[in-house]
Amino acid sequence: MLEIRSxxxxxxxxxxxxxxxxxxxxxxxxxxxxxRTIHYENPLNVVGTLPVWGEQVLLCKRNIEPRxxxxxxxxxxxxxxxxxxxxxxRETIEEAGAHVEMQGLYTxxxxxxxxxxxxxxxxxxxxxxxxxxxxxxxxxxxxxHEIPWEQLAFRTVRATLQFxxxxxxxxxxxxxxxxxx
Ligand code: ZN
Numbered sequence: 001m002l003e004i005r006s007x008x009x010x011x012x013x014x015x016x017x018x019x020x021x022x023x024x025x026x027x028x029x030x031x032x033x034x035x036r037t038i039h040y041e042n043p044l045n046v047v048g049t050l051p052v053w054g055e056q057v058l059l060c061k062r063n064i065e066p067r068x069x070x071x072x073x074x075x076x077x078x079x080x081x082x083x084x085x086x087x088x089x090r091e092t093i094e095e096a097g098a099h100v101e102m103q104g105l106y107t108x109x110x111x112x113x114x115x116x117x118x119x120x121x122x123x124x125x126x127x128x129x130x131x132x133x134x135x136x137x138x139x140x141x142x143x144x145h146e147i148p149w150e151q152l153a154f155r156t157v158r159a160t161l162q163f164x165x166x167x168x169x170x171x172x173x174x175x176x177x178x179x180x181x
Contacts, residue, residue, distance in 0.1 A: 005030075012037045043115040047087040048075020049123040050160055051100050056141035057161065058125060059148075060095050063137045067153035073120060073160060074098070074139075088121045096139040097131025100124060107163060109156045110179045118156040118180075122164075122173060155180050 007017050007030035015034035022029055022038050030039040050073055051058035059071045074095040078087040085102055092098050100123035109118040130139040142148075144165050152158045163176045 006041065007039050010035060010037055011039060041115075043117055045078040045084065045087075046075055046116055046118040046156075047078050047084050047091065047121075048073050048118070049088045049092045049100060049102070049121050050106060050164055051092060051096070051098055051123045051125045052164075053125040053128060053141055056143055057147075057164070058096060058098060058130070058139060059142055060132065060135075060139045061137040062135065062153055064135045069137070070151050070153035071148050071157075072153040073157050075118070075120065075157075084119050085121060088119070088123075092123065094133045095136045097129075097133060098139065099126040099129070101126060104173070105175055106173060107156070107160045108175065108177045109159060111156060112179065113181075118154075120156070120160045 005019055009015065010017055010032035013032060013035045015032055017030040017032050017039060019028045020031050021027060022031060030041070060074055062068055062070055062072055074092040075088070076091040076095070078084065082090065089100070089102055092100055103122040103124060105119060106122045107118070107120045111118060128141065132139045147161060149158065159178060159180065167173045
């Protein structure tokens with residue numbers, strides 16, 4: 001099982017935390033040594049889209065670490081108070097300045113190594129007027145044979161693109177759930 005000990009100081013009072021199993025719990029948590037606040041850590045959701053324009057898909061060249069200069073689908077961490085689809089749309093606007101019509105949830109990918117769940121929605125591009133934000137060097141369309149497979153930023157991006165080009169042969173785009181080792 002994955003063990004992440006990322007918290008050092010209490011978010012309530014600033015004192016040091018210790019990892020211990022609280023009463024009535026069954027795993028170690030960051031517990032404040034002073035005020036005894038328990039800080040729970042849970043997986044993060046990454047949400048994004050697979051924007052499609054005819055035969056082409058939209059990729060963004062990352063202007064931020066990690067994986068600076070590599071290509072990704074528009075995606076990022078979900079924010080408080082938004083739905084997965086709202087987050088995916090927001091990231092698409094922020095990173096690519098793309099105008100899309102959201103379609104169905106397409107991939108749900110567990111990345112247990114880093115305690116994340118990645119969700120990509122299919123999206124239909126309404127035009128090709130992109131306006132990349134500060135996190136993106138370039139946003140452009142790729143045909144299947146142009147995809148920079150060796151320069152993709154994340155394995156979930158690769159998996160989502162692979163599912164898409166497979167499904168396109170039959171025209172049946174159903175939800176794919178997979179675990180990324
Ligand atoms: Zn505290």
